[in-house]
Amino acid sequence: MRIIQLNKVKYLPNELEPGVLYVSEEYSVAGHLCACGCGSKVITPLGPTEWTFSESKGKATLDPSIGNWQLPCRSHYWIINSKIEWSYQWTDKQIKTGWKAEENKRKKYYKSRSKKQSFITKIITWLYH
Numbered sequence: 001m002r003i004i005q006l007n008k009v010k011y012l013p014n015e016l017e018p019g020v021l022y023v024s025e026e027y028s029v030a031g032h033l034c035a036c037g038c039g040s041k042v043i044t045p046l047g048p049t050e051w052t053f054s055e056s057k058g059k060a061t062l063d064p065s066i067g068n069w070q071l072p073c074r075s076h077y078w079i080i081n082s083k084i085e086w087s088y089q090w091t092d093k094q095i096k097t098g099w100k101a102e103e104n105k106r107k108k109y110y111k112s113r114s115k116k117q118s119f120i121t122k123i124i125t126w127l128y129h
Contacts, residue, residue: 006059010027012029025046029044035077056081067080076088
């Protein structure tokens with residue numbers, strides 16, 4: 001089992017070090033080099049429709065899993081309490097289903113947010129966008 005060190009930063013550095021998870025809570029983003037060792041940068045946006053970051057006693061957790069489906073390695077793992085927990089490979093069908101589920105989650109979230117806006121806010125948003 002591999003360990004990944006948490007490094008909280010304001011900005012993600014251009015060059016990422018292996019075995020380090022960089023987290024910018026200010027800009028809601030995390031980044032690390034792929035846990036398989038291929039050297040690819042993995043950037044995970046943080047937010048209600050993306051990944052969530054939590055920290056306990058200096059150890060980092062990202063949820064959900066990291067599925068690097070667009071990378072040649074196609075690695076799939078979890079970061080839980082700063083430990084890399086390997087997961088199973090997904091089929092192409094599972095990947096497409098996952099992408100659709102993520103898209104639906106985003107649409108549902110933003111649709112619910114737009115319903116909460118007041119009539120005045122909707123008009124101002126419409127006028128200036």
